[in-house]
Amino acid sequence: METIRNAKQIKDEVSLVDFLARLGHHPSRKSGKELFYSSMLRKENTPSLCVNEQLDVWFDHGGANTSGIKGGNVIDFALAFWHPTTFKEALDKINQIMLLPTKIVSLNTDRKIRPRMKATRLANYKIQEIKELGNNHSIEQYLKKRGIWEQAQGKIKEIYYSIETGPKKGKTYFSAGWPNENEGWELRNKVGVFDFKSCLGRKGISVIDGDTNKLSMFEGFLDYLSWKKDNPNATDSIIVLNSVNLLDIAVKKARDFLNIDVYFDHDNAGDTAFKLIKKEIPHAIDCSHIYGNFKDYNEMLLARKNTRMPWEEDNIFEKILATYKR
Numbered sequence: 001m002e003t004i005r006n007a008k009q010i011k012d013e014v015s016l017v018d019f020l021a022r023l024g025h026h027p028s029r030k031s032g033k034e035l036f037y038s039s040m041l042r043k044e045n046t047p048s049l050c051v052n053e054q055l056d057v058w059f060d061h062g063g064a065n066t067s068g069i070k071g072g073n074v075i076d077f078a079l080a081f082w083h084p085t086t087f088k089e090a091l092d093k094i095n096q097i098m099l100l101p102t103k104i105v106s107l108n109t110d111r112k113i114r115p116r117m118k119a120t121r122l123a124n125y126k127i128q129e130i131k132e133l134g135n136n137h138s139i140e141q142y143l144k145k146r147g148i149w150e151q152a153q154g155k156i157k158e159i160y161y162s163i164e165t166g167p168k169k170g171k172t173y174f175s176a177g178w179p180n181e182n183e184g185w186e187l188r189n190k191v192g193v194f195d196f197k198s199c200l201g202r203k204g205i206s207v208i209d210g211d212t213n214k215l216s217m218f219e220g221f222l223d224y225l226s227w228k229k230d231n232p233n234a235t236d237s238i239i240v241l242n243s244v245n246l247l248d249i250a251v252k253k254a255r256d257f258l259n260i261d262v263y264f265d266h267d268n269a270g271d272t273a274f275k276l277i278k279k280e281i282p283h284a285i286d287c288s289h290i291y292g293n294f295k296d297y298n299e300m301l302l303a304r305k306n307t308r309m310p311w312e313e314d315n316i317f318e319k320i321l322a323t324y325k326r
Contacts, residue, residue, distance in 0.1 A: 148225040184200060206242060270288070
């Protein structure tokens with residue numbers, strides 16, 4: 001119980017930017033609300049580790065590191081920075097760096113907690129409206145660019161929400177929303193040049209019932225919908241992790257299936273996750289060879305989309321006619 005409470009205090013009270021500064025790392029540049037650092041998790045020439053100071057989250061756009069952790073809150077960073085280390089060891093190190101007391105702080109403490117949105121989910125929010133797809137051009141364009149617009153119908157919703165407290169109080173947002181089994185929403189959208197990824201509510205896996213003997217497992221819903229595009233008639237039961245940290249929950253639900261196909265990312269996190277599944281369920285099959293040298297199923301789908309023949313392009317006749325206009 002001590003570790004959990006200590007973790008909550010760290011996420012509420014420790015600024016990621018301050019933590020990085022104490023480790024001797026400072027941003028190389030700023031773009032809007034984003035601070036860019038030369039990644040301290042791997043070698044690189046161009047600063048690509050991004051920190052959103054308001055959300056207090058980070059994401060490394062340059063690729064995977066040895067830990068397989070690509071983003072998250074200050075604790076996720078510590079786990080990546082001091083990899084391999086246990087969760088409790090990471091908390092202890094943060095305490096040492098930030099000179100925080102190791103003693104449990106009372107829930108009735110007068111210590112001020114900085115209001116901010118959490119890394120794993122958006123706190124202090126209110127869902128204003130949930131709509132079917134087709135009402136928001138930006139969301140439609142995002143899903144079309146990911147190549148899964150048709151497959152998203154009936155599965156993805158348009159989520160409109162507002163922030164109730166903190167520095168962004170009163171701000172309203174929208175994103176494509178994918179439901180999990182804990183009544184939370186996994187959010188995805190395009191914000192500028194970056195892919196926005198967050199969660200409203202409690203994190204959880206997503207389960208779609210189908211064939212009781214055949215299960216297919218995916219890390220994220222973009223990969224599931226990409227697979228569905230290639231397998232429109234498949235009746236498999238589906239588990240989408242939404243986070244590799246939820247692997248244990250997924251494994252418990254997967255045990256009863258006789259046939260299990262796994263479509264995880266080609267990175268350290270995906271490889272480690274499959275090894276853990278294989279250890280618990282020996283008959284699980286790694287299907288990542290299907291997308292070859294691509295990182296994941298959606299990346300393969302996008303590469304295929306970008307190499308279509310001229311006559312396969314969208315609105316090709318309109319484009320041809322436009323060249324003859326005077």
